[in-house]
Structure formats: structure tokens, C-alpha cells
Amino acid sequence: MTINTLSQDGVQRQQMPCLTKMERMIISMQDPDMGIKLRNQRLLITVIPHKCSISDEEALHVGQLFVKYGYIYPLKEPRNLILKADDSSYRFQTPYYWMSTRWPASELDYAIYLAKKNIRKQGELIEYEKECYNALHKRINHTWDFVVMQAREQLRASKQRRKGDRIVLECQEQAYWLVNRPPPGTQDSIDHGPERRTTNTRVQLNSYHNHFYVKYCEQYQPHDPIMQGCLPSNPWITDDIMFWNMNSETVALPTKLRVERWSFSFMELLNDQMGRKEFLTYLEKEFSAENLCFWQACEDVRHGETAKIPEKVDEVYKQFLAPGASRWVNIDSKTMEKTLEGLKRPHRFVLDDAQMHIYFLMKKDSYPRYLKSELYKNLLARAIVPQETKKSVFPFMRRQRHSSPSPALATQTAEDDGKAKKTRIVTINNIKLKLNPIRKKKRFWDSQIYK
Amino acid sequence: MACQGLAKGETTNTLKAESESLKAKLEEERAKLHDVELHQVAEKIDALGQFVMKTRRTLKGHGNKVLCMDWCRDKRRIVSSSQDGKVIVWDAYTTNKEHAVTMPCTWVMACAYAPSGCAVACGGLDNKCSVYPLSLDKNENLAAKKKSVAMHTNYLSSCSFTNSDMQILTSSGDGTCALWDVESGQLLQSFHGHSADVLSLDLAPSETGNTFVSGGCDKKANVWDMRSGQNVQSFETHESDINNVKYYPSGDAFATGSDDATCRLYDLRADREVAIYSKDSIIFGASSVDFSLSGRLLFAGYNDYTINVWDVLKGTRVAILFGHENRVSTVRVSPDGTAFCSGSWDNTLRIWA
Numbered sequence: 075m076t077i078n079t080l081s082q083d084g085v086q087r088q089q090m091p092c093l094t095k096m097e098r099m100i101i102s103m104q105d106p107d108m109g110i111k112l113r114n115q116r117l118l119i120t121v122i123p124h125k126c127s128i129s130d131e132e133a134l135h136v137g138q139l140f141v142k143y144g145y146i147y148p149l150k151e152p153r154n155l156i157l158k159a160d161d162s163s164y165r166f167q168t169p170y171y172w173m174s175t176r177w178p179a180s181e182l183d184y185a186i187y188l189a190k191k192n193i194r195k196q197g198e199l200i201e202y203e204k205e206c207y208n209a210l211h212k213r214i215n216h217t218w219d220f221v222v223m224q225a226r227e228q229l230r231a232s233k234q235r236r237k238g239d240r241i242v243l244e245c246q247e248q249a250y251w252l253v254n255r256p257p258p259g260t261q262d263s264i265d266h267g268p269e270r271r272t273t274n275t276r277v278q279l280n281s282y283h284n285h286f287y288v289k290y291c292e293q294y295q296p297h298d299p300i301m302q303g304c305l306p307s308n309p310w311i312t313d314d315i316m317f318w319n320m321n322s323e324t325v326a327l328p329t330k331l332r333v334e335r336w337s338f339s340f341m342e343l344l345n346d347q348m349g350r351k352e353f354l355t356y357l358e359k360e361f362s363a364e365n366l367c368f369w370q371a372c373e374d375v376r377h378g379e380t381a382k383i384p385e386k387v388d389e390v391y392k393q394f395l396a397p398g399a400s401r402w403v404n405i406d407s408k409t410m411e412k413t414l415e416g417l418k419r420p421h422r423f424v425l426d427d428a429q430m431h432i433y434f435l436m437k438k439d440s441y442p443r444y445l446k447s448e449l450y451k452n453l454l455a456r457a458i459v460p461q462e463t464k465k466s467v468f469p470f471m472r473r474q475r476h477s478s479p480s481p482a483l484a485t486q487t488a489e490d491d492g493k494a495k496k497t498r499i500v501t502i503n504n505i506k507l508k509l510n511p512i513r514k515k516k517r518f519w520d521s522q523i524y525k
Numbered sequence: 526m527a528c529q530g531l532a533k534g535e536t537t538n539t540l541k542a543e544s545e546s547l548k549a550k551l552e553e554e555r556a557k558l559h560d561v562e563l564h565q566v567a568e569k570i571d572a573l574g575q576f577v578m579k580t581r582r583t584l585k586g587h588g589n590k591v592l593c594m595d596w597c598r599d600k601r602r603i604v605s606s607s608q609d610g611k612v613i614v615w616d617a618y619t620t621n622k623e624h625a626v627t628m629p630c631t632w633v634m635a636c637a638y639a640p641s642g643c644a645v646a647c648g649g650l651d652n653k654c655s656v657y658p659l660s661l662d663k664n665e666n667l668a669a670k671k672k673s674v675a676m677h678t679n680y681l682s683s684c685s686f687t688n689s690d691m692q693i694l695t696s697s698g699d700g701t702c703a704l705w706d707v708e709s710g711q712l713l714q715s716f717h718g719h720s721a722d723v724l725s726l727d728l729a730p731s732e733t734g735n736t737f738v739s740g741g742c743d744k745k746a747n748v749w750d751m752r753s754g755q756n757v758q759s760f761e762t763h764e765s766d767i768n769n770v771k772y773y774p775s776g777d778a779f780a781t782g783s784d785d786a787t788c789r790l791y792d793l794r795a796d797r798e799v800a801i802y803s804k805d806s807i808i809f810g811a812s813s814v815d816f817s818l819s820g821r822l823l824f825a826g827y828n829d830y831t832i833n834v835w836d837v838l839k840g841t842r843v844a845i846l847f848g849h850e851n852r853v854s855t856v857r858v859s860p861d862g863t864a865f866c867s868g869s870w871d872n873t874l875r876i877w878a
Contacts, residue, residue: 480659
């Protein structure tokens with residue numbers, strides 16, 4: 075953990091104020107009325123900047139800086155970051171890649187970029203890129219699988235774009251990296267001298283995090299009974315357990331809040347047994363239910379008894395991974411190879427890579443589509459909003475506190491035909507037991523109402 | 526510099542004075558840093574209104590100090606353990622006791638409910654963690670089916686089941702944490718890195734479910750990778766023992782309660798402390814912390830018999846809850862966030878809502 079110090083006079087300094095000024099100019103250059111004339115997706119630099127009265131030489135010089143700092147990039151010779159006073163074409167860089175938004179460039183992002191290039195060019199990277207790639211591979215080895223997976227995902231996503239868009243995006247990305255990771259021998263245009271420790275960089279790096287907390291709390295506040303109450307009422311306060319009954323695992327129709335919560339994150343959907351069931355139904359319609367079943371089977375291996383691991387792993391292989399398996403899952407060849415190799419000596423984590431791959435596949439693809447599906451929207455529309463019940467005012471009419479069947483009564487492994495085994499789940503509501511409500515004999519002055 | 530002998534004109538006293546003044550400067554700078562921190566961003570959001578929480582249930586039955594408790598996933602049952610060796614399972618809603626076990630040792634500092642609701646784990650001065658399957662046969666002696674799972678070389682301070690009934694994570698006075706297979710009692714992974722007793726641990730609520738955080742008497746909070754046993758992050762800003770650690774609901778941060786009378790929030794991505802919850806009037810250590818469901822509130826139990834409720838975002842105290850007649854040793858929010866339970870050295874547990 076590093077300690078930063080404020081500058082002498084306690085005033086916060088803005089790092090590189092030149093960036094704001096540059097960006098202001100770039101924006102005005104793109105003004106539809108007063109700015110530079112653009113052609114289709116190309117831009118011809120004729121006059122820079124458009125408003126100030128300065129000499130052509132100075133204008134060219136300012137333009138050079140724009141190119142050096144990545145706000146404009148050349149199309150013909152992308153590696154040559156200079157502005158030529160002829161009619162060669164340039165393009166404005168998208169704000170996403172501006173220095174003020176994405177600086178310093180993250181190592182992880184660079185690794186992903188190089189990995190993408192490596193895959194596309196099948197290992198034929200330029201010399202210095204190859205060196206960087208190998209160095210990164212060593213340095214951040216522990217997240218390398220994530221890097222490769224991200225690269226693959228991004229490539230896959232980009233294939234689904236229109237060709238024109240794809241080309242532009244690739245140019246933008248390349249331009250960004252040429253500025254932020256200049257090839258050896260070229261000038262590092264963004265070299266800014268020794269690091270000066272001010273608090274401002276801290277604010278830039280952290281204000282995103284702090285906004286995250288605010289967002290998270292706001293999103294979950296309606297679901298937080300202590301913050302905002304719960305409908306129909308909080309059982310602890312009113313002695314009415316409707317709230318628990320309406321939110322049990324096997325209720326016929328869920329509450330609206332509960333269904334809404336599934337849209338917060340993929341994890342929320344999976345953590346709710348009912349959500350998981352609904353999602354499985356959706357996947358079945360899409361003929362990709364094996365993904366969820368596979369994921370569940372992997373969870374069972376990870377969290378189950380050590381002694382049963384080899385047989386469980388073998389089952390998983392037979393059902394999901396073997397060639398011609400009945401519920402074969404689509405894993406990329408590299409992960410499959412690695413997994414199959416590991417299966418020779420099965421251990422608790424041997425399926426982790428494959429499981430993560432399928433998890434992210436569902437998260438990025440099936441999950442968003444499920445949230446847009448008729449199945450989900452219908453359920454949300456039909457979901458219940460309970461009516462509020464108030465705490466009874468008269469002490470003589472205090473409600474009896476009903477006991478509930480203990481989870482220790484029965485353990486039931488939920489096993490549906492053809493689906494993978496889940497971990498032990500207790501379905502309390504399946505147990506039909508008649509229990510007399512237990513009457514607590516209390517002295518009048520002990521009554522909760524009087525506390 | 527620290528390895529050289531005293532230079533001319535220096536005495537241990539002058540060096541001490543210098544180190545104290547540097548510490549004070551650090552505090553000053555750190556305080557300035559907080560001016561642009563979490564609570565500044567939170568300025569724009571509404572302050573919390575009048576806060577009303579009362580004791581809704583009082584659970585009496587332990588004969589001695591209550592040291593630990595845990596909720597069952599059914600949202601109403603709890604397990605609690607005490608100094609006299611008793612472990613009790615209650616339906617907190619009806620306040621009925623459903624099971625009772627007498628441990629062969631005193632000071633049962635750790636207890637946990639299994640995810641299935643069919644077993645409990647506990648341990649303490651016996652240096653072990655044992656799992657008791659819960660049988661509904663009133664005549665059956667639960668102790669007969671007890672399974673000894675973990676073995677440490679000093680007291681067991683905390684235990685937790687992972688996602689299933691089959692694995693337990695423990696922390697101990699011997700300075701280590703460990704992951705165990707319940708069926709076989711086999712040690713699956715051990716975690717070394719603390720330089721003093723480890724007092725608390727909490728599992729991360731993450732998608733990949735592979736990390737946990739621990740806090741100890743070395744003032745450090747360490748984040749561990751369960752697979753490799755490696756210490757991936759470490760935080761050391763507390764001035765005294767860390768008694769309790771708890772993850773923020775999203776898993777991106779965690780809170781700590783310490784004997785230095787402060788609670789702190791550490792952000793895992795920023796890799797640093799982002800908030801301190803303290804007040805001049807709070808002098809006694811915080812023994813236990815937990816978040817409300819949305820993460821907006823932090824409930825902290827203190828050794829001065831009170832529970833303070835903090836606004837996590839603004840850093841201010843929202844309420845102070847009186848009621849216990851001795852130290853509050855444990856505070857846990859229920860799984861659906863409808864209430865929280867506190868256990869105390871006054872032998873009782875209270876449910877607040």
C-alpha cells in the first residue's frame with residue numbers, strides 16, 4: 075500500500091491538464107457546423123484548428139501533437155505517428171480510447187490485445203510484440219487462462235459485427251496501442267517523466283469504485299428488509315410468517331422483487347433454486363441445457379466428498395465431455411485438451427477451466443437473452459406484489475408463532491431424470507407434517523409488545 | 526537504517542519521538558485522503574431516516590457467556606455456543622430450543638450451521654472442529670455421532686462450511702487457517718502467513734467461489750486463494766487485533782472489527798482501506814461486524830455492551846442499540862436480511878428487527 079502526499083499548498087493538482095485542453099479542441103473540430111468536413115468514415119485534415127488565427131506551421135505542429143497523443147490516427151501508415159501536410163487520410167479516435175479515460179493502459183488489457191492478435195495471426199506476431207507477449211505471459215501467468223478466454227470471447231463477438239464496423243474498431247484499437255505501447259526505436263510520445271505523487275491520480279482510479287458502492291446499495295435497497303421493510307411484513311416484527319411462505323423455494327408464483335433480482339447478475343439467478351429452474355427451462359428451448367447441467371455437475375465435484383471425486387469426474391466425462399456423449403458441451407479445443415489431460419489424474423479442481431468456460435458462455439450469451447425472453451417477461455408480469463399486513467395493535471390478539479419443520483428432518487437429493495445431481499437440497503415444503511402451533515405461555519408483562 | 530546502531534546525538538527516546546511524529550503525519554495525510562474518498566461520493570445520496578430497531582426475541586438458556594452464533598439457511602434457526610461448553614440449536618422465531626450438545630471442552634468459540642441444515646460444526650479450546658449431525662430423535666445422544674474433522678495445535682477461533690456440507694474452513698490460535706474434508710477428516714489445504722493468532726474468517730460470495738479473508742492478532746487481514754493456498758492480498762492498517770472480518774455482499778470489499786475501537790472497509794480492487802468507522806466516544810473494541818443485505822448498513826458489536834449501526838457509504842453512525850448487559854461477542858444478519866442476531870457475555874442472544 076502506498077502513501078501519497080498532497081502538494082505543498084494542499085491544493086490538488088490535475089495530472090496533465092494539457093489533455094483536457096486537447097480534448098476540448100478535438101471536440102470542437104468535430105462540431106457538425108463549425109468543424110472540419112468529414113467524408114464517410116474518413117477525414118481530411120485541411121485546417122487545424124479551425125478557429126484560432128495561427129500560422130500554418132503552428133497549426134501543423136498542434137496537429138502533430140494530436141496524432142502523437144492518439145486523438146487522431148493515420149490510416150495509411152498507422153505506425154508512423156505524424157501528421158503530413160498532404161491529402162492523406164486520418165480519423166478521429168473514439169473517446170473510449172482517449173488518454174484521459176484509459177490511462178495508464180492496463181497490462182491486462184494489453185495482454186488481451188496481444189492474445190487476440192496472436193490468435194488471428196496464428197502466432198505470427200511482430201518481433202517486439204512477440205517479446206512483450208512472452209514477457210506478459212510470465213509476469214501475469216496466474217491470470218493467463220482468463221486472458222486467453224477474454225481474447226477469444228472478444229474475437230467471437232467482433233465476428234458478429236458488420237465488416238465496416240469491425241475494421242474501424244480494429245483500427246481504433248491498434249492506434250491506441252501504438253500510442254501506449256510504442257514499438258522500440260520510436261519516440262515514446264506519452265513519456266511524462268518521473269512519477270509525481272499527488273492524491274489526484276488516486277481519485278481518478280477510485281471514483282469508479284466508490285460509485286460502485288453507491289450503485290450497489292441503491293440497487294439492493296428495495297430488497298433489504300432492514301432498510302426498507304418487506305411485504306407483506308417482517309415476520310420478526312408482526313409474528314406473521316407470510317413473507318417466508320411467499321418466498322419459499324417451491325412456491326407456485328414468486329414475488330416481483332424476487333424475479334427482478336434475477337436480473338441483477340447471473341450469480342443472483344443461479345443462487346435462487348427457482349431462478350435456476352426457470353433458466354433451465356429456457357435453455358431446454360434453446361437446446362443448450364447441457365451447459366447448465368454440466369456446470370452443476372462441476373459444482374458437485376468441487377464441493378463434494380473427496381472420496382467420491384474420481385467416480386463423479388468419470389460420470390461427468392461420460393455424460394458431457396466424451397466424443398459422442400449424450401449431453402456433449404461445446405468447449406474450445408485447448409481447454410478440452412487440457413481437461414482431458416487432467417482427467418488422467420482427477421482431483422477436485424480438474425474441471426475448473428472447463429466449468430469457467432461454460433459459466434462465462436452462459437453468462438455472456440444465454441443469460442442476457444433469457445432476460446429478454448418471453449418466458450422471463452411473462453413470469454415478471456405474473457409475479458406477485460404482496461399486500462402489506464400491519465402489526466396487530468391489541469395484545470390479546472397476538473398471533474401464535476407457528477413452528478416449522480426442521481431441515482434436519484429429511485435430506486433429499488433432487489434428482490430429476492436425465493439431469494445431473496445437485497448438491498443436497500432440503501425441500502422443507504415437500505414434507506407434509508401436521509404440527510400443532512406451539513403456544514408460548516407468557517406472562518402478560520413479558521409480552522413482546524411491551525418491550 | 527533500522528539495522529545500524531545509534532548515530533551521534535540519537536537516543537532511543539529521540540528516535541521514538543521521531544517515529545511518533547512520522548506516525549502523526551501519516552495519520553494527517555491519510556485523513557486528508559479520506560476527504561476525497563467514499564463518503565464524499567456518497568454526499569449526494571439521501572441520509573438515512575430515523576432508525577428504529579428493537580429486540581424482538583430474547584433467547585435465554587445458556588448458562589454462561591455466549592461466544593458465537595450462526596444462522597441456518599431456513600432464515601429462522603440458529604446455533605449458538607458458549608463458555609460452558611454448551612452448543613444449542615434454536616428456532617429463534619419461536620425461541621424454542623431444538624437440540625443441545627455438551628462439548629468436552631470449555632470456551633466453544635466457533636460454531637457454524639451446515640448449508641443443508643442437517644448438521645452443526647463447533648470447536649474451541651479442544652483445538653478441534655467437530656461436526657454433529659442433527660437428529661430429531663429426542664432420545665439420541667448427538668455426541669455419539671460426532672465427527673472430529675479439524676485438528677489444530679491451538680484453539681479453534683472460527684469455522685465455516687463452504688458451499689456444501691462436505692468441506693469446512695477453520696482458523697486457529699496456532700496462526701493458520703485450514704480447509705478440511707468432512708467425511709475423511711483429511712486436510713485439503715493449509716494457509717500460512719499470519720504471524721499471530723487468527724481470530725476470524727469469511728468466505729467470498731463470488732462467482733468462482735475461490736477466496737476467503739482472515740483477520741488476526743497481527744493486525745493483518747489476509748485474502749487467500751483456496752485452491753493454491755496462496756496469500757493473494759494483505760491489508761495492515763488496524764492498530765490492534767482484528768476480531769472479525771466480513772465480506773461486503775458483492776464480494777468486492779470486506780469490513781473488519783478491531784480492538785482499536787474502529788471498523789474499517791477494505792476494497793479488494795483498489796487494494797486499500799477505503800473507510801474507517803470510528804467515533805471519539807467509542808473506546809472499546811469491536812468484536813463482531815456484519816452487513817445488512819444491501820450493504821448500506823454495518824452492524825458492529827462492541828465490548829462496551831453496545832451495538833453501533835453505521836452508514837457504510839457516508840461513514841456516520843446511524844444508531845446505537847442498548848440492551849445487552851455485558852460484552853457483545855457476535856453479530857450476524859439473517860440470510861434474508863430480515864433481522865440480525867447478537868450474542869453476549871450476559872448469556873443471552875437477541876434478535877433485532
